[in-house]
Amino acid sequence: MRVIEAIKNCARPAALAIMLAAIGPTVNAQQPSPAAMSTAKELISIAGATSLFSPLIAGVVEQAKILYLQQDPSLAKDLNEISAQLRTEFQSRFSELNDEVARLYATNFSEQDLKEILAFYKTPPGKKLLAEQPKVVDASMKFAQDWANKLSDQVVAKMRDELKKRGHAL
Numbered sequence: 001m002r003v004i005e006a007i008k009n010c011a012r013p014a015a016l017a018i019m020l021a022a023i024g025p026t027v028n029a030q031q032p033s034p035a036a037m038s039t040a041k042e043l044i045s046i047a048g049a050t051s052l053f054s055p056l057i058a059g060v061v062e063q064a065k066i067l068y069l070q071q072d073p074s075l076a077k078d079l080n081e082i083s084a085q086l087r088t089e090f091q092s093r094f095s096e097l098n099d100e101v102a103r104l105y106a107t108n109f110s111e112q113d114l115k116e117i118l119a120f121y122k123t124p125p126g127k128k129l130l131a132e133q134p135k136v137v138d139a140s141m142k143f144a145q146d147w148a149n150k151l152s153d154q155v156v157a158k159m160r161d162e163l164k165k166r167g168h169a170l
Helices: 002-023 034-046 049-053 055-071 073-091 094-108 111-121 124-165
Strands: none
Touching: 034 049, 034 094, 034 111, 049 094, 055 073, 055 094, 094 111, 111 124
16 A cells, blocks of 8 residues: 555646646647647656656556455565566556656647746746645645544534434434
């Protein structure tokens, strides 16, 4: 489960960026230009999205290994060797993810937008945003989780009270 948690933690800022790109207005429904794709790839590189997705292949392989280990723990030695082989073998597929994220950006933002966003990320405030955003997102997610847990306790208590008022024994 640590792998999944690491993936979730690492992917939060990238997922947010992908979500924003996906819900943004489509600038060009056609295939993005090579220049737009190039700028988009540079943008996701400088934004750190590429490195944020890098644990995905290892995480998927690890989860598959765990599935087989739960069925038969005696497979551990073979599964460790196979997992190492598969991580190497499937690493070449990482470019598919990188290309699709770039395509999402290039499809949802004009080439000029991408250039301006990239230029911003290269400024001191842009660099600071990139550096601080993971901390802000993590703190926000933790706050939201704590807040939701407290709200849940209140909702459960209120619901219980209302059910008791209506004659239900709980």
